[in-house]
Amino acid sequence: MGRALTVLHALGMMLVVFSISYVLPLLTSVVYQDGALIDFLLAMVWTAGLGMLLWLSTRRYKGELSIRHGYLLVVAMWTAMPAVATLPLLLLIDGLTFTDAYFETMSGLTTTGATVLTGLDNLAPSVNIWRHELNWLGGMGIIVLAVAILPLLGIGGRQLFKAETPGPMKDSALTPRITETARNLWLVYLAITIACILSLKIVGMNWLDAVCHAFAAMGLGGFSTHDASVGYFNSPAIELVLIVFMLLAAMNFATHFLAWREKSLWLYLRDVEGIATIAVTLASCVGIGTFLWWQGTYPGFWTALRHASFNLVSLATDCGFVSVDFNQWPIFAPMWMLFMSCVVASSGSTGGGIKMVRTIILFKQGAREFLKLLHPAVVNPMKIGGHVIANNIVFSVLGFIFLYFMSVATMTFVLLISGLDFISAFSAIIACINNAGPGLGVVGPASNFGVLTDFQTWVCTLAMLVGRLEIFTVLILFTPHFWRR
Numbered sequence: 001m002g003r004a005l006t007v008l009h010a011l012g013m014m015l016v017v018f019s020i021s022y023v024l025p026l027l028t029s030v031v032y033q034d035g036a037l038i039d040f041l042l043a044m045v046w047t048a049g050l051g052m053l054l055w056l057s058t059r060r061y062k063g064e065l066s067i068r069h070g071y072l073l074v075v076a077m078w079t080a081m082p083a084v085a086t087l088p089l090l091l092l093i094d095g096l097t098f099t100d101a102y103f104e105t106m107s108g109l110t111t112t113g114a115t116v117l118t119g120l121d122n123l124a125p126s127v128n129i130w131r132h133e134l135n136w137l138g139g140m141g142i143i144v145l146a147v148a149i150l151p152l153l154g155i156g157g158r159q160l161f162k163a164e165t166p167g168p169m170k171d172s173a174l175t176p177r178i179t180e181t182a183r184n185l186w187l188v189y190l191a192i193t194i195a196c197i198l199s200l201k202i203v204g205m206n207w208l209d210a211v212c213h214a215f216a217a218m219g220l221g222g223f224s225t226h227d228a229s230v231g232y233f234n235s236p237a238i239e240l241v242l243i244v245f246m247l248l249a250a251m252n253f254a255t256h257f258l259a260w261r262e263k264s265l266w267l268y269l270r271d272v273e274g275i276a277t278i279a280v281t282l283a284s285c286v287g288i289g290t291f292l293w294w295q296g297t298y299p300g301f302w303t304a305l306r307h308a309s310f311n312l313v314s315l316a317t318d319c320g321f322v323s324v325d326f327n328q329w330p331i332f333a334p335m336w337m338l339f340m341s342c343v344v345a346s347s348g349s350t351g352g353g354i355k356m357v358r359t360i361i362l363f364k365q366g367a368r369e370f371l372k373l374l375h376p377a378v379v380n381p382m383k384i385g386g387h388v389i390a391n392n393i394v395f396s397v398l399g400f401i402f403l404y405f406m407s408v409a410t411m412t413f414v415l416l417i418s419g420l421d422f423i424s425a426f427s428a429i430i431a432c433i434n435n436a437g438p439g440l441g442v443v444g445p446a447s448n449f450g451v452l453t454d455f456q457t458w459v460c461t462l463a464m465l466v467g468r469l470e471i472f473t474v475l476i477l478f479t480p481h482f483w484r485r
Contacts, residue, residue, distance in 0.1 A: 001133075005058045005061040006061045007059035007072045008076075010060050011077065011080060012050075012051045012053070012054025012058065013051065013055045013074060015047055015048070015050055016047075016048050016051035016055065017051075018051070019044050019045075019048035019051065021137060021312070022041075025088070025127070025129045025130040026041065026044070026126070027447075028129045028208075030123050031125075031126075031293050032124075033209075034129060035124065036092055037126075038378060039091040039092050040088050040130075042091065042340045043084075043087035045090045046084070047084045049232075052156075058425075063456060066158075067353075071482070072477070074473055075465075075469065075474055075477060078109065078110070078465060078468065080109075082102055082105035082109055082382060082430070085130075086102055086104075086108065092127055093193045095118075096235065097424055099457050100116040100450065100457065103458075104131070105134060106464050106465065107221075107223075108131055108135050108221060108223060109134050109138035109463065110138055110435050110467070111138045111219045111220050111221040111350055111352070112432060112467075113135070113216065113319070113350075113437035114219045114223025114431060114432060114438065114439075114448070114464075114470075115223065116449075117448065117450070118227060118450065120224065120226055121226050122277070123248065127223045128208070130406040131212075132213075132215040132223050133215060134481070135222070135223050136215035136219045138218075138219055138221065138468075139188050139219025139220060139221065139249070139350035140185060140186060140400055148231070151255045165429060176410055183288060187412070189253060191243070191260075191341075192249075193218045195245075196217055196218060196241070197210050197211055197422065199241045199244075199384070200213055200238065200242075203217060203238050204235055204238060209225055212224070212225050213230070213242065217242050217319060217321075218350065219249070220249050220319040220345070220349070220350045220351045221251055221320065222314065222321050222348075223320075229322045229323065229445070230310070230314075231323040235307055242310070242314075243309060243310060244315055244319075246319050247278060247281065247313065249319075249349060250281075250344060250349050250351045251271070251278075251316075251349055252346045252349055253269060253349065254348050255271045255274055264390065272360070272384055273346045273347065273360065277345070277346050280343075280344060281344055284316065284340060285305070285309040288333050288336060288337070289307075289309060294434050295329065295330050307323060307324050307326075307450050312340065315340065315345060315436055315437070315438075316337060316339065316340035316344040316433050317345055317351050318352045318353055319436075319437065320431075320436055321436055322437075322444075325446040326444075327445055329439055335440075338430050340426060341434045341436040342432070343429070352434045352435030352436065352467050353434040353435075353436070353467075354404060354435075354469060356363075358400060362397060362401060363399075365394055365398070365483040371455065382394060400471060400472065404433075407466055408433060411429045411463050412425050413458055415459055418456050418459070419453075420456060424439065424443055427440035427441060427443065427444075428441075428449070429460070432461075432464045435467050
């Protein structure tokens with residue numbers, strides 16, 4: 001009981017901090033006079049009030065967070081934040097149910113980019129800003145932002161950082177103090193976001209669209225201010241800018257920070273995972289572009305390459321922007337794009353899926369097994385970028401891959417039982433667990449997840465949460481060992 005109350009105490013203060021995020025849509029409402037000011041003020045007050053209530057009622061349980069506290073708080077945060085974030089949507093969008101509103105905010109904060117809303121072009125500017133701000137905040141992780149604040153409240157942050165942050169960032173001491181690390185990562189994230197906003201404005205977007213799409217691109221969240229997504233602009237220049245920033249967001253932000261600190265681009269050449277991410281993505285762009293041209297989907301190679309490149313990069317990096325209905329392409333192309341969404345994003349990026357570093361480890365482990373069959377006595381340590389990978393990390397990756405595919409299979413079967421066809425069910429789960437956005441079939445780019453039943457919507461919502469928290473963080477709560485003293 002004490003453990004849960006300690007978590008509630010920390011959660012209360014984090015909700016108070018989260019209420020500050022309403023400032024941006026409030027300012028937007030004032031600038032555009034869209035009539036949403038009072039609703040956002042109410043949502044801000046309710047969120048802050050709930051947070052203060054939790055914090056004050058559990059203040060005697062304030063204390064250092066253990067590893068178990070960290071996992072509990074991460075899951076509590078990523079389930080409670082979307083719930084309170086639904087308030088302005090429920091107040092401002094007529095006929096929106098809590099199920100759909102929660103799906104939308106979970107999609108935003110987990111940077112999935114799947115939506116149940118239509119009429120995005122006519123939404124109040126402050127509502128669109130709010131949706132995209134959720135993308136941006138979720139991109140680097142609300143928890144990583146919070147660890148820069150929690151120590152000031154007497155609550156240690158390292159356990160949260162290790163519980164939420166994927167891959168090598170857990171153990172890379174970029175700076176001596178974890179709070180300084182979190183702040184520096186956010187500064188880099190903010191700087192690249194500003195560069196993206198300015199670039200989009202230069203190539204033709206208005207300020208609202210530029211800010212919203214930059215937030216979505218850097219968070220790899222894929223929300224848009226238009227029902228036609230990026231296809232609304234029909235601009236190769238805008239697509240090119242977004243490709244560049246989506247690829248930057250799909251790389252490890254630790255690499256961006258170190259390159260900025262050392263004032264050297266050579267550090268990118270030492271990032272084996274980042275090089276693999278870029279190489280595999282660009283090669284696939286050329287391959288799918290050539291395939292679409294060969295199949296006659298587009299009359300010219302450059303047109304095929306343009307549409308293949310933008311949509312493949314968007315889906316592969318788990319962003320979710322679309323410029324055309326790739327559901328109408330020959331099935332190989334969209335299926336390859338969904339596969340890419342599983343493996344392309346780097347650890348420490350804002351993308352989801354298995355992550356490239358795990359893919360590299362899995363590939364190298366396969367090669368080790370072949371060598372072991374031929375030479376049983378050989379000693380062949382695994383190395384990535386000159387660093388030896390311990391066997392316990394390899395075993396952890398194998399366990400993750402197993403749980404990942406079992407989660408995909410289980411939730412796909414659940415959707416099949418609910419009456420959804422196979423392509424729609426499978427692609428919906430892949431898109432949600434990878435936090436990638438659109439799927440195929442009835443949840444393809446020309447439609448959205450609003451066609452699903454409430455039950456199917458909740459299954460996809462769970463898939464987004466499990467994928468964003470990298471499976472272990474959620475499933476560990478259901479093991480007997482976690483609750484034993």
